[in-house]
Amino acid sequence: SRLLFISGLNGYERDGASMPESFEEQAELIWKHIRTILASAGMDVTNLVSLRTYLADPKYDEPNALMRAKQLGSHRVASTVVCCQLLETKWKLEIEAVAAA
Numbered sequence: 001s002r003l004l005f006i007s008g009l010n011g012y013e014r015d016g017a018s019m020p021e022s023f024e025e026q027a028e029l030i031w032k033h034i035r036t037i038l039a040s041a042g043m044d045v046t047n048l049v050s051l052r053t054y055l056a057d058p059k060y061d062e063p064n065a066l067m068r069a070k071q072l073g074s075h076r077v078a079s080t081v082v083c084c085q086l087l088e089t090k091w092k093l094e095i096e097a098v099a100a101a
Helices: 023-040 058-072
Strands: 003-009 048-055 078-083 093-100
Touching: 003 023, 023 058, 023 093, 048 058, 058 078
Parallel strands: 048 078
Antiparallel strands: 003 093, 048 093
16 A cells, blocks of 8 residues: 655745735635545545644634535545634644645
């Protein structure tokens, strides 16, 4: 079996400098990055076994849960959500993931 560890991803655009302002836009972009990384390893979201999400504010808990459900559908993974101050004030969330094949 193979394991893929995806370190903390933020909602940076392709240029590595700009980032959308809203939680939803940042989350969508992070999930796009996760899908790209998974595909590069011949995997998809059904290979995810663990997620750790860092939220900049507890008010993002419900939107985060909705986004996770949208992205994963019926696939269930071990999931931890931590509220904390993130490194950059413009970051609304950061996601780490582990996948297995």
